[in-house]
Amino acid sequence: MGSMQTQDLRSEPVSPAALRLPHLEAGWQRQGKLWSTLKELCALLRIPVTSTMTDDDLLFQHVQFKTGQRIHTIGQPFDTLYIVHSGFLKTVLIDEYGNEQVLSFPMKGDLFGVDGIHTRRYPSEAVALSNCDLVLLPFKKFVALGRSYLELEHAMYSVMSRELVREQAMVSMLGALSAEARVARFLVSLSERFADMGYSSKLFNLRMTRHEIGSYLGLTLETVSRTLSAFNEIGLITVDQRSIGICDVEALRTLRRLPPSTTRNRQAAGRKARQLPQPLVDAAPAAPGDPATWDQLMSA
Amino acid sequence: MGSMQTQDLRSEPVSPAALRLPHLEAGWQRQGKLWSTLKELCALLRIPVTSTMTDDDLLFQHVQFKTGQRIHTIGQPFDTLYIVHSGFLKTVLIDEYGNEQVLSFPMKGDLFGVDGIHTRRYPSEAVALSNCDLVLLPFKKFVALGRSYLELEHAMYSVMSRELVREQAMVSMLGALSAEARVARFLVSLSERFADMGYSSKLFNLRMTRHEIGSYLGLTLETVSRTLSAFNEIGLITVDQRSIGICDVEALRTLRRLPPSTTRNRQAAGRKARQLPQPLVDAAPAAPGDPATWDQLMSA
DNA sequence: CGGGTCTTTGATTAGGTTCAATAAGAGTGG
DNA sequence: CCACTCTTATTGAACCTAATCAAAGACCCG
Numbered sequence: 150m151g152s153m154q155t156q157d158l159r160s161e162p163v164s165p166a167a168l169r170l171p172h173l174e175a176g177w178q179r180q181g182k183l184w185s186t187l188k189e190l191c192a193l194l195r196i197p198v199t200s201t202m203t204d205d206d207l208l209f210q211h212v213q214f215k216t217g218q219r220i221h222t223i224g225q226p227f228d229t230l231y232i233v234h235s236g237f238l239k240t241v242l243i244d245e246y247g248n249e250q251v252l253s254f255p256m257k258g259d260l261f262g263v264d265g266i267h268t269r270r271y272p273s274e275a276v277a278l279s280n281c282d283l284v285l286l287p288f289k290k291f292v293a294l295g296r297s298y299l300e301l302e303h304a305m306y307s308v309m310s311r312e313l314v315r316e317q318a319m320v321s322m323l324g325a326l327s328a329e330a331r332v333a334r335f336l337v338s339l340s341e342r343f344a345d346m347g348y349s350s351k352l353f354n355l356r357m358t359r360h361e362i363g364s365y366l367g368l369t370l371e372t373v374s375r376t377l378s379a380f381n382e383i384g385l386i387t388v389d390q391r392s393i394g395i396c397d398v399e400a401l402r403t404l405r406r407l408p409p410s411t412t413r414n415r416q417a418a419g420r421k422a423r424q425l426p427q428p429l430v431d432a433a434p435a436a437p438g439d440p441a442t443w444d445q446l447m448s449a
Numbered sequence: 450m451g452s453m454q455t456q457d458l459r460s461e462p463v464s465p466a467a468l469r470l471p472h473l474e475a476g477w478q479r480q481g482k483l484w485s486t487l488k489e490l491c492a493l494l495r496i497p498v499t500s501t502m503t504d505d506d507l508l509f510q511h512v513q514f515k516t517g518q519r520i521h522t523i524g525q526p527f528d529t530l531y532i533v534h535s536g537f538l539k540t541v542l543i544d545e546y547g548n549e550q551v552l553s554f555p556m557k558g559d560l561f562g563v564d565g566i567h568t569r570r571y572p573s574e575a576v577a578l579s580n581c582d583l584v585l586l587p588f589k590k591f592v593a594l595g596r597s598y599l600e601l602e603h604a605m606y607s608v609m610s611r612e613l614v615r616e617q618a619m620v621s622m623l624g625a626l627s628a629e630a631r632v633a634r635f636l637v638s639l640s641e642r643f644a645d646m647g648y649s650s651k652l653f654n655l656r657m658t659r660h661e662i663g664s665y666l667g668l669t670l671e672t673v674s675r676t677l678s679a680f681n682e683i684g685l686i687t688v689d690q691r692s693i694g695i696c697d698v699e700a701l702r703t704l705r706r707l708p709p710s711t712t713r714n715r716q717a718a719g720r721k722a723r724q725l726p727q728p729l730v731d732a733a734p735a736a737p738g739d740p741a742t743w744d745q746l747m748s749a
Numbered sequence: 750c751g752g753g754t755c756t757t758t759g760a761t762t763a764g765g766t767t768c769a770a771t772a773a774g775a776g777t778g779g
Numbered sequence: 780c781c782a783c784t785c786t787t788a789t790t791g792a793a794c795c796t797a798a799t800c801a802a803a804g805a806c807c808c809g
Binding site: 755760761763764767768770772775777778 | 780781782783784785786787788789790791792793794795796797798799800801802803804805806807808809
């Protein structure tokens, strides 16, 4: 953590030739530390690289964090933005009673720390869920850079706007969707992120606990666990602890609510029998992939 | 609406002089409040005004909208940001089944349209809930201005960051708070906004329907209505249709959940009687300000 | 191996939704 | 000005989803 204040490369001239060796995907190495060029940064953030950004003398320092370490804490003075180069994190708000509210799970290519700009203090804290390699983007340096690289400034607006849209989608999800739909969409978006990063979109490990997922989705950890089990039972996914296999993305993507399980069917039938006697179907458990069951899964 | 496309400053050479008010065949009215200076804009947005911004030739056009009119629609190409000079609006997302999700209720001093920057199309739509007077801020013109007025650019980051923090608070609220707490906080924040704007914080009219409030808070309109009635019954507020009187802000601010109402007490007593017979208290309605009732209202 | 954390699963219940009926306004046009 | 309609708000009753409480297994790490 102490190393965070040391990054002070300013505009010190460095011989480009001496540093011309790209270090795989891990950025440049200098003084035992990793550095990234502006171009690499843009690529990471998925924003267009322009011809004016070919200045390889301009470098951004990386910092490593180990699992469980805090990147910044609530109330800490804001001065730098972070871009995830590798690893997984969570950002959380702590309410007045000490309860955590998970806001996001930043991973490769994500920017965080933006919420500190306004109050000049971070209102949230960021914690590494795995070992992480982060690129430091000192805010002042960044603003200054915007003057030399005009497109960069626009890119920043774009990235912040993207974050805003993401939060809006989150609000919409929390406001309108059932527990099952939330978990389903969460899995789909994770799957897509893993695909983006070059991992398998079909089989991956969750980096966060059920509790953290629940907090993120506005659910309890039990509901998350139960929902995953239910998805597993009807063959949408496979679950084994943190390991998730996606079997039917399309179903997950469009799922609104789950059909009643067999045990709850019995209860429901019992209740409804009073009003509407219906053909008594003996409790044969629905086949996992039964098409008759599928339609009920999907949204109207 | 057609006037929105008229000022086109592109990203050409950026001398402040080039940005001064465009031609204007017909005499423009500064008295009719159809135009605002940069200083006025900063004041509106609650951001610091610097000495360099004293150029009164630089003007921003206003546009009026009547109740019910749409300012921008979903999918419409993005090109301008809006600042509310007066009036009330809502911004909504429409999901794949046509359901509205209210995202915000912009009012005086609020900026909206920011979510369109990233995709270059508005992902949401904005609707006037009352007659409105908006300041147009063509995005390209604004970006160009950032070069001449350095503080303006920083202010923009700050405002966007503020929006992000607001959304985070929203997510946190939706994820963690009870219906009653949501409604209570909504009323408090409205009250504070009205105070900011110079109106009474104790007595005001809601500009939105119960349905819109419910959508914003992730609740049904019935729950909103019931909750307001409950607050009214215990003397926290007065309600008469759209007119709201705030009686106890502090109680609203810290409220977590409501004590069971007298009618529900009877039901609950009936249920619990089986397990735990308790002193039968005849249904005398609780006095509106009964201190014994207060403590239960507050958070642990 | 043992203690802590994380996960699964069951039983119960509370909070909020849904459905339904009524009332109260706000326009509109005769 | 009143009848008519449409939207908005209130209130009740039944139901259902997800939270809560509880207990037992699985996993991890020193």
